Amino acid sequence: MSAFRRTALCLASILLLLFGSMITASSAQAQQATFTNPLNGSGSDPWMTYHDGNYYLMTTTWTGPLTMKKAPTIAGLKNAAAVPVFTDFPADRDHYVWAPEFHFLNGPNGPRWYIYYSAGAAGIEDQRIHVAESAGTDPMGPYTYKGMIFGANNWWGIDGNVVTIDGSLYLLWSGVPGRWTGNDPSVYIVRLSDPWTVTGARTMISTPEYDWENVGTPMNEGPAALQHDGRTFVTYSASNCQTPDYRLGLLELTGSNPLDANAWTKDPEPVFERNDAAGVYGPAHNGFFKSPDGTEDWIVYHANDSATDGCGNTRNTRIQEFNWNPDGTPNFGTPVSTSTVLPVPSGESEPPSSRLQSYNFQDRYVRHADYDVRIDPAVSPAQDGRFRLVPGLANDGTGYVSFESVNFPGHYLRHSNYDMVLAPDNGTALFAQDATFRQVAGLADASWSSFQSYNFPTRYLRHDNYLLRIDPISDATGRADATFRVAS
Template sequence: MNQHRQRRRALRLLLVALAALVLLPFAVPSTVATAAPGTTFQNPIVGTPNSADPWLGYHNGSYYYAATTWTGSIYLRKSSTLAGLKTAAETRVFQMSQTNATSNMWAPSLHLLNGRWYLYYSAGPSSCCGGQRQHVLESAGSDPMGPYTYKAKLNLMPNDGWAIDGSVMTVGGANYFVFSAFTNNGSFESGATQNLYISRMTNPWTVAAHGTLISQPTLAWERQGNPVNEGPYVLQRGGRTFLTYSASYCQTPDYKIGALELTGSDPMVRSHWTKMANPLFQRSDANGVYGPAHHTFFTSPDGTEDWIVYHANSSASQGCGTTRTSRAQRISWNPDGTPNLGVPVSTSTVLAGPSGENSNPGAVSVRRLQSYNFQDRYVRHADFTVRIDPNVSPALDGQFRVVAGLADGGAGYVSFESVNYPGYYLRHDNYVLKLAPNDGSSTFRADATFRQVAGLASSSWSSYRSYNFPDRYIRHSDYVLRIDPISTDTARQDATFRLVS
């Protein structure tokens, strides 16, 4: 073969190789636009001792945090990230000196009303805990850090009766104060049933009348240890109002969260509230979380995510004292419009911070993954296994947040986080996919990262190549998902999916 023919043959081989590269699916740009979630963190967001009964809000670029101190001092923390609250300084914003309210500060709750912040709290004398009453501070301006001045003690129950855990709920443009007190205006020492009450407010420091009863602990899961409804806090979405609350006795690991829904028009009428039959949030022995309750809600900086902050213990033997720590996680919503608070996550699980922290733009996409060759089936988790099923129920098991790849956040690399199990991602283990909590390791990040490429069976769909086994793709086999090398037409169809809403 002469040199001229050799050069022509080499040129042909080079052109063939280049054409093959162009046709390879991983050379096609990604069609998924991923957003930037916030700084990662692990619970607790604030540790002992001042971390029970937490309140957390986001305002003008910062998070603000307050919790029970058991003393006469009220402290706030401020941070630009949720993760930063753990080491943020405690700033004392008030030292109590009012008659019979010099100690045992519980359950602070802040509300921005008419351009000023109002800080509501329970307090009593140094002897705990029969003297607890509700008090309110007023800020000098619009800064949550104050300064604050004492405004009033709220007249909530007959004969200045016992009242705790109050917060403000706004419905139809009117403000209401929701709180916890005892049946028949009983005392802390009497052991009476602890209920939820509501009063309409004439201004942020005055109620129009004593509280009206709206909920009693009548269900078995509300009566473990003692019959208790306390810690009410409003959660609203889509024109619906839910009043969430803590149920059962805080000294037990079965302290949990329930909810009422306002199904009538008047919040002051008990029959206009409907109690949800089952708790929304409760202990998880598997995750080592006990007594998860007394909570508030906040919205992510970009306004696209709803979050819960709550306290919990790490041992079933711990109770109502200073062992409780503050924790946070994203919540979701069921297709019927009711809140889904999920399962309290382990303190070893790495969570992505709220979307939009540090001015990161854009919401994280929530999508379903539809099978190419079984188009009535969608990827879902079921007892942490991953498969394709029709008619996914509960529907949230088939929804995932498509985020930048945990191992490589570059263009085209993605990870799939469960909507209803925050911090849990699709990852492969011995080539089989499962839903697992992010343990923060480099191995987990690699196993949970995939390159989105043009679909192996159709370029208008997508396929997902393993980050750390680049010869393997996500595919279904007998409806179960795994990563495999792909060499047949059937396998190419099994490895092709479409992201849908």
């Protein structure tokens, strides 16, 4: 082979490699998932985390029950059902149910999730912080009530948040010296002897002092701890939430004793506030979470679309990534518009899902359509025909499954009067039973599958005139109708 041909072939190979790399990079870029805010139509005082493959989100419900959304992707979280996780609301704490947060802590019963929420009776003076504990390590609970966290102190307080500093657990909240009326809500801290019990005296570490903290009425509320590179920061919401100037301030623990007011340093300027050019007003009451791969820091907050919106259901939940300044302090940037397209948090991926193929109509697959369930050919949109086979809601033992919708996370296939529907999990035992099936060898072909109702074991999932239901099976037609392939 001549030197010329060798050179030409070498150049061609390099060009092919470069072209292939460009295609691969272009494909990866094209596949990068994106989203726009908000995450819901209405949702104030948000708290959010990523745990064990899923995002979890809670917002203010105003009354019981407390609900939680769960989904493996941001897109899924937008459609996810708000599932009741705590329903214990007697008359002395069934009003003004605000600002639920959930934290994974090592309590007396081992690692558990703890929900901190504000509630009282009929009047604002009754507001206190309450705690509920999970039965296990699932953020979705169930939860049991542990008590009013202030105990005999009976301090007024809202917006509880916890932080561990040098091995000790502390509660942050918005409180007042005495009665709420006539006092300026300020940020307090106290040590906890366990996740639901305060111990010792409280310390006020921030009170409204700057003009930007006094718009409408003086206010410091919604503290949220943020720790990075061995430093502890606390954001808080300043000014009245009825105004578009509701915004975030920042404290840093610059001393050694968190219970010493002089150990905290306040930034003299707000660190996150309205962005009129982007149409974002009152951005505050926030939390923080890590991206799925742990490489990015994200802020979750609520905001309004109009300067005239107030402190009610017009507020919705938004998220965006933030960074760190060279001096080690957080840089939250400015709140972005709802038209800004953002990349999803790093490391997010769609978990595996399956289709259910009919045995005797093999061009048809199970799908939901307007919450009914049927078998159809050429399912469109395709995600209507995809489900996650998750451990049975009523029995997570071997062989028991539930079918969770891919495009409506938190919605499951369940039977209702023997007909199959797609419905949001309402947290009840009946729902869990109706949505649980035992996967067995196919009644018409053992290499396929059939699904036996958990609470009606004489009945199986089958199609009838293309609609899905559960029925007793007694003949060859029924066996064929009740047989499916779990397909990719």
